[in-house]
Amino acid sequence: MSSLKGRITALVLGCLAAVLLPLVALSYRFTMEEIDELGDARLAQNARTIAALVSDAGTPAADAPLTVEAWRREHGRQPLTVRGHPYETQIGFQYWSGDNRPLLHSENFADVPLDAAPAGFADIQIRNRHWRVFTLLVDDRNWVRVGERYDSRREIARALAIEAIAPLLLGLPLLALLVGWAVRRGLAPLHVLAGRVAARRPDQNEPIGGSILPREIEPLVAAMNGLFGRAGAQLRREREFTANAAHELRTPLAGALMQLENARAAATPAEREQALGQAERGLARLGRVVGQMLELARWDAAPAAAFERVDLRRCLEEELADLGAAAADKDLQIIVEADPPARFVDGWEPGLRVLLRNLLDNAVRYGERGGRVEIALAATNDGRTRLSVRDHGPGIEPALRRSVLERFRRGQHGEGSGLGLAIAARIAELHGATLALDEADGGGLRVDVAFPASRG
Template sequence: MNSLRARLIAGVVGLVTVIWLGVTLAAWLETRHETEEILDAHLAQAAALLTAFVGHEADELDEHLPTNRYLHKVTFQVWDGGRKLLVHSANAPDHRLSASDHGFSDASFDGDRWRVFSQWSDDGRYLVQVGETFDVRDDISRELAGHLLAPLAVALPLLALGLALLIGRGLRPLSTLADDIGRRDANRLDQVDTARAPSELKPVLDRLNQLFARLSRSIELERRFTADTAHELRTPLAAMRTHAQVAQGATSVDEREAAISHVIEATDRATHLLEQLLTLARLDAPAASQSFVACDLRQIARTVLAAAAPAALLKQIEVELVEGPSVAVPGDPTLLGVLLRNLIDNAVRYSPPKVGVGVTAGLTAAGEPFVAVSDQGPGIPPAERSRVLDRFHRIAGSGASGSGLGLSIVARIAELHGARLELDSSPDGKGLGARVVFSSRGSTVKDRPSQPPRAGR
């Protein structure tokens, strides 16, 4: 049963039925008990009246009995000395109604069960017994049960109809909401009005509005990302076309070689941009942080430094892994490698020739694991440090080509690992110091330092 209305109606009607039947049963049992006591009292009263007549006109008692449809279900006997049947009703047997000669008792004869009351006269000579069949009591019980249950057959359909109307009216805001959402096109993500919504529906609408807000932000980011990507790709593609045309029209070998060299540089720039874009796309996927294992930050740094050595050698830059403890954090080793590669690539790219770039892994004063890269480049002004995390943002006048995505990638990977990216000046006051600080939860530290590898020069 998937209908909320049907569930509510069935639940309420079922509950009312159970309660009604329970109350009816309790009332029937109590009323049956009271009825039996009243009928027993009538038997005792009848026996007392017969006892009062005994000795006067006892042999004429049956002539004064009224005619009644229940008369054949009531009987009496008067015994002289308890042995000689003096007088009795027409339907009474020849033997005593009950072996008991005092008070109430149950007996069976002629195929019926009887309730019998026995009483002696004041002088102790006459025994009076008055009996009534249990059929009378059963008939009264059945009639009482019918009167109690009959309203249920009428009330339940009326209750179900009333509930259907009331619940339908109560659920009307849901239908209105469904119609409102159904009329929206794919680009309409404005908030649903909750001012007139029932209080029970407001939590759902609040969550729905939060979802709309997240979708709106996500779509806006996708639009900006697409526009920025198109703009960034246009530049290297235009450069490649221009230099290719120059090479095509070159009149000398040197001019052609220079143009082809520019084409290769533009191709490398476009390739780097596409690689960064693919990395961002993977990081934005929902499953980007589901395969965390223990990762040795120093070991990852060694691997990345080995890959960065050729680029550092071209600029005669010495890249050094500073001596320190071996720190392991829970994470994705591939993503952490991408994080360090981007930090080291930026450091090498923006540093002047013949300087040093330092890579450090260790613990902060608060005991948090970190990995840091410092360079001797132009650095980033404090006012720009928050903006450089935006995608495609580059500092004007930096003098180096780049995609403007490196620090965005680093910040996203840090976020996936529950870490934070801190940008500051290098320890020597020159260049940029970029530090990624991880949570101490799940991290391990080994005090044995390893020999730092060097690259470049």
């Protein structure tokens, strides 16, 4: 794209031209109309003048019409105002008797017949020239005709138009320079803003301000400040994530290494098997933490795939099948209640499966042995779909329910990495859904996820 300065300058000059050129055209048209009106009035006045002069001087001889010759200037002789003017050939006249005999005419109208034009104003061609003539009936007997070539009128109009346009044409370069200077001055705050942005450090995220910035770029500055704020928050989250991840990975890794050392130094096979089993459990926890961290990083990238219509009931049944063995080990009873209208939601099926898996895994992991896990899918009155997962385990204290949705935050009885609910909350956010924690009826934890109304 061309420079903003050149673009604004071209637009300003184009707007001026769009306004001035039609005005010049209209002015030329109005000027021609006025010149034609004035010329017609002069023709009528000349006709009456000739009629009056002929009447006072007497009628010329009928057998020899009087011809008035036009003056022709000789180069280097008297000035035009003394002898005449070359434009005399562009005007002419005739005087006819009542019996249609020419009595008096100018040299250039000598061969123009009386019926060449009707009484009044008319346009005629004389020797391939366009003339404007006025024919007057005098005393209901004689005829007077005067004419003027359109050339003279157009030359007057062109002269007036040139006088009007010449200053504009001469002033356009100066106007372009002034507009360019004004635009450059007007865009100076953008250069100031660019300098401020260029001078910022990567970790400098405070808002850009200043009274020098005009109102027109305040939306841009506000958007940039919002971007800086989001980038700063994202950077802080990444730093916290890195620090927490280092801690979460260091602990099981150090424990596994210690147990391996214990197994190497064990005196009996039983002690060796015990140390190796503890090392295996530590490595399993480490693998689970790494998997959850990768899953969270995946959903932090906000997938760009388009939403599709997902069968949430089918996804729920398949995830429950995968957790069947873990639920059977704890003798848990899984109860599912699903309304048919709440079967479908709009979203990404892989993300919804991860959300269901984490919520169900938490319910199975922390549910009391021999208890129940209750799952409900219901449609609300406003068309939303609500998913509820209830267990009857220790639950989460009300003061901790908000914090456990953050990364690496555990409840009072938490033994995991503190990422399961954070991943579920992030996926719900990407789907425009809300995730809330509450106490289940009869004790335990209830997780409610409210999805937006389906468009399909």
